[in-house]
Amino acid sequence: MHSQTPTALPLAFAALHGADQLALAALPLIAALHLGAGPGLTGALVAAQGAAWLLVALPAGVLADRMDRRRLLAGGGLAAATGFALAFLAAGQPVLLALAAFLGAGGVVAAALAACALLPALVPRPALPAANARLELGRALATLAAAPAAGLLAAWGLPQAGLGLAAMAAMLAAGLAWLLPPLPARQLAEQPGLAAAVAEGARFVRRQPLLRAIALAAIAWNAGFFALMAVAVPLALGPLGLEAGTTGLALGCYGAGLVAGALLAPAAARALPLGQVLLSGPGLSVLGVAALVLAPGAVTLAACMALLGFGPMLWQVAQTSLRQAVTPPGLLGRVGAVMQVAVFGVRPLGALAGGAVAAWLGAPAAVWLAALGFGLSLLAVATSQLAPLRELPEAVA
Known part of the structure; x- marks a missing residue:
């Protein structure tokens, strides 16, 4: 190692x-x-x-x-x-x-x-x-x-x-x-069929309380984020009255937030308890969308997008590390796949919901839908065994 x-x-x-x-x-x-x-x-x-x-x-x-x-x-x-x-x-x-x-x-x-x-x-x-x-x-x-x-x-x-x-x-x-170091061969038990193997990974996520909380938080956050993304451009060009160039710059702050979050994630992991880092992703998302609701404009749109990149990147690094720490080596691939399918599956639903709400009540109403998703994500972390964590736990079968 x-x-x-x-x-x-x-x-x-x-x-x-x-x-x-x-x-x-x-x-x-x-x-x-x-x-x-x-x-x-x-x-x-x-x-x-x-x-x-x-x-x-x-x-x-x-x-x-x-x-x-x-x-x-x-x-x-x-x-x-x-x-x-x-x-x-x-x-x-x-x-x-x-x-x-x-x-x-x-x-x-x-x-x-x-x-x-x-x-x-x-x-x-x-x-x-x-x-x-x-x-x-x-x-x-x-x-x-x-x-x-x-x-x-x-x-x-x-x-x-x-x-x-x-x-x-x-x-x-x-x-x-092929430049990676060779690893010792893993001892694999008799393998079940594809469906049974996938079900084993899904069962582990469902029964492991930390992973279950991560999955619920990620599903709620992604639904909210894609509801917001479905209406971000119409919101900026319409009710916010921004020009196309300004809109592009404001939305581009999301990428800058991602990079800043990845750069600062190791320091955050050293300085803060793990639970606080996990709370930062949905917490900063709620803060960003609240600013956009209370004071809509180019600056708050840019700040919202930056926070939606920065906080969830801290969360992403922390939850991935936690998932790797508590998952047995022989289940890492399937657990990662189950998490991915859950998250990617809810994204189009969030986008459809955001678009439908915007068509019915206007683009600003879809921002409230995003806020609901981020709030539920924060609640999933705050009320689970994730919040009190101070460091990476040992693997639990």
Whole structure:
């Protein structure tokens, strides 16, 4: 076991998410500029990529618990590179483009689950928060850089080039996987079928009180966040009276908050009890949306988005470290997959609810819906065994 995360793992994690975000940014640009498509086809292409995070996660989580995780990280990276390369070649054919984007994103899902399940074998328990912060910093920086890079390529008349860049980033992740130190073979018991294996992971989350509270808090927060995101631009351009440029700058503060949170997460883990760090994610989210409700404007929108990046990034690092600490090694992949499916499954529901409330009562009303989601998330942490935690507990079967 190494005293700090091998550099190859955070680099591979950043490359994976950079590939995913590049493809996510490139697909709408290809639809509009290369295919001349309207919102229907654009949404279908984005949905095809996003569907992988729901449909691939559970079987990939089973694989992460059954095979060499370093091989799965490399294999997932290769699958992602293949998918995004095929998407680049099929940019003029919408059906093939959608299928290839799904394959690419599916590779990212499998590799990302493998990376998170691999981390506890590479660092000692007390170093998990700092190691997870390095992973999340790479993810945040990749998210910040991807959209401008894809936009620049599109401005040069090459919108599909973003997919080629995504393929190269995924290939880089696959290569970096083999720079990780080899790990001793894990002794695996007789394996149940796919459905039984997934059910075992879900049961563990349901029965483990800390993980159950994390799941409830994450579901409520994501529902609130996507309700807000569904109306953020109409809210800014309409009731807030902002120009498009100002709106973009204000919403971009979310990425800056993510980066700041990832940079400060190790210090927060050292200085604060774990429970307080876990409270900070939903707590700062409530504070941000309250400011937006009480004093709507460009400054409070920017502050709200910054807090929605900063606090939940502290939460993300802390809850990931806690999840890794209390989950038996043989269940890490499936537990991560179950959490991911729960969170990604509620996101479209939150967006639909936000849009429906905005259409019925106006965009400002959807902000109250977001506030409700963040408040329920805070309540889930504050009333659970998470709040009194001072440090990472031992694994509990």
